[in-house]
Amino acid sequence: MGESYDAIVIGAGPNGLAAAITLAQAGRSVLVREANATLGGSCRSAELTLPGFIHDICSTVQALAIASPFLSALPLAEHGLELVHPKASFAHPLDDGQAGVVYPSLEETAATLGRDGAAWKKLFGPLVRDWKKLAPALLGPLPPVPRHPIALAHFGLQALRSARSLAESWFSGEHAKGLFAGVAAHSIVPLEWAGTSAFGLVLGTSGHAGGWPVARGGSQKLADALASILRSLGGRIETGARVENIDELPPARVILCDVTARQLLRLAGHKLPEGYKKTLQAFRYGPGVHKVDWALSEPIPWKAPGCRDAGTIHLGGSFDEIASAERAPWEGRYSDKPYVLLVQYPFEPSRAPAGKHTAWAYCHVPHGGDLDVTDRIESQLERFAPGFKDTILARGVMTPSELERHNANLIGGDITGGANMFSQILARPVLGLNPYRTPVKGLYLCSSSTPPGGGVHGMCGHNAARMALRHELR
Structure with a gap:
């Protein structure tokens, strides 16, 4: 707890890892905290039926990964992804x-x-x-x-x-x-x-x-490749490290949360202004x-x-x-x-x-x-x-x-981080040119509850990290 970081990312799903990589590429010190014993969020694989049969827990098809301007620019193949x-x-x-x-x-x-x-x-x-x-x-x-x-x-x-x-x-x-x-x-x-x-x-x-x-061998390979890139840039990842309240984190200039709107209320509701809290409370899951x-x-x-x-x-x-x-x-x-x-x-x-x-x-x-x-x-x-x-x-x-x-982000089984109603495509979770930045200085949301929404593309995390670099970590 004596260490301090430029940024701490809560959640090691594709968006959390993308945010951390973006910050590490800019030379910032980054710590990622993941509640589960295995990183990847919805991009994980396991033997769910019989020994030797590999299944993806949630995400499988990586159409948006290769369309993603961020993920497609990373050397993922060099870090084990095929x-x-x-x-x-x-x-x-x-x-x-x-x-x-x-x-x-x-x-x-x-x-x-x-x-x-x-x-x-x-x-x-x-x-x-x-x-x-x-x-x-x-x-x-x-x-x-x-x-x-x-x-x-x-x-x-x-x-x-x-x-x-x-x-x-x-x-x-x-x-x-x-x-x-x-x-x-x-x-x-x-x-x-x-x-x-x-x-x-x-x-x-x-x-x-x-x-x-x-991904050959399971979607876990994509998450593992992202983690490998982050570590090669000096980033640190802790698994089995659940965060219940942002106040328990080590000192950091910026905190980015790869969690949905409801979970952000649990992590930081005591710091958020009432108007913003009401917006998050009204955010609808599908x-x-x-x-x-x-x-x-x-x-x-x-x-x-x-x-x-x-x-x-x-x-x-x-x-x-x-x-x-x-x-x-x-x-x-x-x-x-x-x-x-x-x-x-x-x-x-x-x-x-x-x-x-x-x-x-x-x-x-x-x-x-x-x-x-x-x-x-x-x-x-x-x-x-x-x-x-x-x-x-x-x-x-x-x-x-x-x-x-x-995966605690799949509220009620909603795999997209919030319903894809037209209103929540425009305002995800709030309307504005910077929906990632909360009213609390240095606190950002970087999950699929932000634009462009669900899917394994990493752009929610990447976009949030770019905003943090612009406003807090210049």
């Missing part, structure tokens, strides 16, 4: 035995969408072309003057719409509508709400422009997720051949079915036929013993709800992959409360 790409980023099967599939090639993708193929190319072509201009703007803090206003304006015209509005205006067939619904449903809000099309556009574009890879991991005897027997090419599969049928399923948790209901997000690894054999496989899936459920819906998830798998249940060797189930026990 990314593995499936042939296709994601797929969406329907009951007719065919699937819309997003490949790197727009032409190959269009060929899976029949009469809507040309419309898909027309919608995504300009976004793919401008992706290197768009990604820094969409993942960074809101600049006073955009560097690429025309590209952003083109994106914004479509992004402000609801996913339903965009899909119905651009596509006529169920395959393209369903394909867009599946990727837009990563927003975890009803697809009729404004701004939900942005999630489909960003993630869909990333599927073409950079792909949806996974539905939880119910997750199932499987050890499998063989690859998933998909009816639609295109699903065998993709790492991520979105299950739920038509746009209307998915939209109905996604409204249910917001109304406190469990859908009988939930939208299911599944990741499989036949292209990444290091995660299972020879000849065996792993996969996981989750569906969205009411916030904090602990009803076991494993059977509903597996029924959706059987619907599109008959015989799937016969391949299961073992399963591991995590309800929203169990996910929160793994």
Whole structure:
């Protein structure tokens, strides 16, 4: 406790580690305190089913990691990270035995969408072309003057719409509508709400422009690589070091908290002014997720051949079915036929013993709800992959409360650090050009409760650290 630091970071998830690396790169002394025995936050891996089967506890697909202006600039490969790409980023099967599939090639993708193929190319072509201009703007803090206003304006015209509005205006067939619904449903809000099309556009574009890879050996490898970079820069990490109150920390000029809005109240509520506390108290969390991991005897027997090419599969049928399923948790209901997000690894054999496989899936459920819906998830798998249940060797189930026990940032099973309502995209958690800086001098929020929100991109931490360097650590 006698040591002092330029900065202390609470939480060793990707955002906390990104903040610490940014500060260490600037020559500042940094200490990271992590409550769990293993660093990584939601970017961790473990044997959750059987020995030798590696599962990711939460985050798996690293689409935003390679899109991130910060993470993509780090020498992650030199510190042990290898990314593995499936042939296709994601797929969406329907009951007719065919699937819309997003490949790197727009032409190959269009060929899976029949009469809507040309419309898909027309919608995504300009976004793919401008992706290197768009990604820094969409993942960074809101600049006073955009560097690429025309590209952003083109994106914004479509992004402000609801996913339903965009899909119905651009596509006529169920395959393209369903394909867009599946990727837009990563927003975890009803697809009729404004701004939900942005999630489909960003993630869909990333599927073409950079792909949806996974880390060889598990997502823990990404967290370990970030920690290795930080240590190489002189940063210090303490695990098993829970912080209950910021007053118990060693002296530091800046404290950055990779925690959600509610947890910041617990850590520093006694120092925060009442107005700011009320804003944090009003910050809303979204539905939880119910997750199932499987050890499998063989690859998933998909009816639609295109699903065998993709790492991520979105299950739920038509746009209307998915939209109905996604409204249910917001109304406190469990859908009988939930939208299911599944990741499989036949292209990444290091995660299972020879000849065996792993996969996981989750569906969205009411916030904090602990009803076991494993059977509903597996029924959706059987619907599109008959015989799937016969391949299961073992399963591991995590309800929203169990996910929160793994990572305290997953409040009620909310994996995005707060609901992605349009109002909370603009004000996350407060409205302003510097939402990372709290009214307490030297205290910053650097989690997914700040822009640009959820996902493994590190930009919340990086942006917060840049603000701290500008205002407190010049």
